[in-house]
Amino acid sequence: MPSPDDRPALNGQRSSGGAAAAVSLREVSLTYGGNRRLGGVFGGTDTVDALLGIDADIAGGEFVTIVGPSGCGKSTLLRLVAGFARPTGGEVAVAGEPVTGPGPDRGVVFQQPRLFPWLNLRRNVEFGLRMTGAPAARRRSRTAELLDLVGLSESAARLPHELSGGMQQRAAIARALAPGPRILLMDEPFAALDALTRERLQEELRRIWRRTGTTILFVTHSVDEAVVLGTRIIALSRRPGRIVLDETSAPSAEEDPHAHPGFPALREKIAATVRAAAA
Structure with missing residues (x-):
């Protein structure tokens, strides 16, 4: 390695x-x-x-x-x-x-995904970037990059309850990684x-x-x-x-x-x- x-x-x-x-x-x-x-x-x-x-x-x-x-x-x-x-x-x-x-x-991933149920996957992942004041273009590109990294690009518009437990946890990892x-x-x-x-x-x-x-x-x-x-x-x-x-x-x-x-x-x-x- x-x-x-x-x-x-x-x-x-x-x-x-x-x-x-x-x-x-x-x-x-x-x-x-x-x-x-x-x-x-x-x-x-x-x-x-x-x-x-x-x-x-x-x-x-x-x-x-x-x-x-x-x-x-x-x-x-x-x-x-x-x-x-x-x-x-x-x-x-x-x-x-x-x-x-x-x-x-420091990004944190908990035992439960703790995604916001009213936000779709894309908006959940970009939440931390939004809180840090990242420009919209940066939020879009970074979120797309991370969704691709965790294999969830095709689920970006779905709400958390529409995802399996494993998919939700992958989304939580992407959200934690978003601010870098x-x-x-x-x-x-x-x-x-x-x-x-x-x-x-x-x-x-x-x-x-x-x-x-x-x-x-x-x-x-x-x-x-x-x-x-x-x-x-x-x-x-x-x-x-x-x-x-x-x-x-x-x-x-x-x-x-x-x-x-x-x-x-x-x-x-x-x-x-x-x-x-x-x-």
Whole structure:
């Protein structure tokens, strides 16, 4: 597989290469406070340590999958990078700049597509561009480019309820890519889909990643999905989430990762790590 800097980039975008890490996590911790109103009545407040001491650099163009036991803080980590939450300790930075809130340099794809039901597919995809004030001609060309990229050009005029679940999720990916983010954050985007659709979208996402060179952080409960998609796999421990494994994935370089001779051993290593983390 070509290096991140060698991959072709959509609309001339390229990964950060030798510059600052695309994402930098420095001793990141997050503690949630308890119910303060009840605490005032009954005395004390409960707290929950969600993440503890997360330390990692993610290079531009990497496809990082994040696995771990339920409740270990995978989605919380994504929310911190997205700027939807702030760490209680440490620092999250994107391209060397501390994250202080959401921004167009980070696109987010959720478990559900969350398309606007009253807008057709074309208008859903161009929504972010409209919010950034992009000219109409730019919106049209970028939207057409992305609809073609995700294979939905012929469905541009259809409303979300007229699309299958897989098509809706492809539209959500196109919408997230529209403003040209440095980073795409994906929180179990295929979890609700049937097995065949999920496998098909995994292939589509790998193709899109190769085409755009976008840095991707992808949360999943599926060890197979983590190994198939990721160039790098990070496993978190049970709460409070700590990094217990950070592994480069050779199978991700293959057209069919399952055919890579190292796939079974790597899959078992990741699965054993997650089982131990959950114990």
